[in-house]
Amino acid sequence: MNIAMILAGGCGSRTEQDIPKQFMNVYDKPLIIYTLENFERHPDIDGIAVVCLEGWHEVLKAYARQYGISKLNWILDGGADGQESTHKGITALRDVCENDDIILVHDAIRPFITGEVITDAISKCGRKGSGLSAVRCQETIVRTDDGKSGSEGISRQEIMRVQTPQAYKYGKALWAYEEADKRGIKGEVYINTLMLRLGETVYFSKGTEKNVKITTIDDLEVFKALLNMEREDWMK
Numbered sequence: 001m002n003i004a005m006i007l008a009g010g011c012g013s014r015t016e017q018d019i020p021k022q023f024m025n026v027y028d029k030p031l032i033i034y035t036l037e038n039f040e041r042h043p044d045i046d047g048i049a050v051v052c053l054e055g056w057h058e059v060l061k062a063y064a065r066q067y068g069i070s071k072l073n074w075i076l077d078g079g080a081d082g083q084e085s086t087h088k089g090i091t092a093l094r095d096v097c098e099n100d101d102i103i104l105v106h107d108a109i110r111p112f113i114t115g116e117v118i119t120d121a122i123s124k125c126g127r128k129g130s131g132l133s134a135v136r137c138q139e140t141i142v143r144t145d146d147g148k149s150g151s152e153g154i155s156r157q158e159i160m161r162v163q164t165p166q167a168y169k170y171g172k173a174l175w176a177y178e179e180a181d182k183r184g185i186k187g188e189v190y191i192n193t194l195m196l197r198l199g200e201t202v203y204f205s206k207g208t209e210k211n212v213k214i215t216t217i218d219d220l221e222v223f224k225a226l227l228n229m230e231r232e233d234w235m236k
Contacts, residue, residue, distance in 0.1 A: 001101040002122055003093065004039040004071075004165070006030055006050045008060070008108035009078030009085045022108040026224060029067075031214060032060070034111035036069045039104075042118050049074035050108070051089040082189030087177040089169070099171025102126065105191055106165040108174055109214040112226050118165060120206035125167035131205035132192050133163040147213055163207050166192050184225070 008022045022032045032050075039045045048071045048107040052060055057075050064072045077090050078085035086105060097103070102125050106113065117133050124131030137159040142150035168176075168191060176194055180186075192202050210220050 001097065002104065003048045003097065003170075003212045004042050004045050004104045004106060004118075005086070005089050005093075006032070006035060006039070006106055006108050007078075007082070007085060007089075008056075009051050009053050009082075010109070020056065022053075023056065023059065023150050024220075026111075026220070027227065030063055031111050032065050032108045033063055033069070035106070035108050035113060036064070036072065037067065038101045038111075038113045038115065039106075039118065040069050040071050042115050044119065044122055045071060045104075047071050047073045049076060049086045049089060049093060051076045051078045053078060057061040068073065070112040074162060081162065081187065083177075083180070083187060083194065086191060087181075089175050090177060095168070097170040099169060102167055103166040103170050103173050104167045106171075107213055110164055110211055111214065112212060112223060113165065114208065114209050114210070117206050117208060119221060124203055124205040125169065128203040129169055129172060130168040130192075130195070130203045131165075133165055133207040133211065134160045134204040135163070135207035137161050160204055161207070162190070162192050162204075162232060163211050163213070164190075166190065167205070168195075 021133050024031050036048060039048055050060060051224035060075055076089050079088050102122055102235055121133055137156045141154040141159055143152040143154060144150040173191060176198055179198055180194055185197055188197060195202050210226055212219055214220055214223055
């Protein structure tokens with residue numbers, strides 16, 4: 001079984017909107033619905049769980065009914081931060097998941113996720129135990145202590161930019177969060193950085209520059225442009 005776990009517990013304000021950005025309307029459709037639709041129509045996704053911001057559960061249920069998101073089987077409470085939210089989400093699935101089932105943890109605010117990326121994450125996880133959507137870094141990287149100056153460059157060949165989805169076998173993911181609790185490891189927003197702190201090797205799967213995370217107004221404009229390009233291609 002392959003389950004998409006969508007993280008929608010954030011309430012960031014960098015997009016300067018009055019509502020959580022995952023529920024913003026873009027061309028009359030909530031941002032989170034674009035994300036959910038891509039997992040809904042993927043043939044290898046068996047179910048969807050959303051770790052949702054408190055107070056928005058009923059809104060999400062209504063949107064799911066409106067847009068035909070039939071695979072949405074679980075709407076779960078989040079935690080105080082990203083690590084706690086993911087931990088609570090994974091723990092909530094303990095009774096329905098086997099250790100070898102695959103969990104794909106994905107940001108609700110990465111709405112341009114493609115079927116190809118989802119497929120490759122599942123495939124790599126099945127073969128290697130993890131599949132982290134990632135792309136090569138194309139920019140120059142400079143190490144800095146203060147954000148104002150730098151004196152050391154980092155080779156781009158040594159850098160991968162990890163996105164989501166991040167796919168893991170369920171048993172391994174559950175182990176990671178329970179082990180982190182035992183060791184007192186806190187503050188890891190993503191499961192990949194938690195695995196690295198636990199000394200685990202992670203494996204990369206296909207990523208794409210189009211898999212933009214909507215955190216600023218500029219990101220939102222990029223997403224709109226991508227949607228317009230997709231619509232123009234469809235109309236040709």
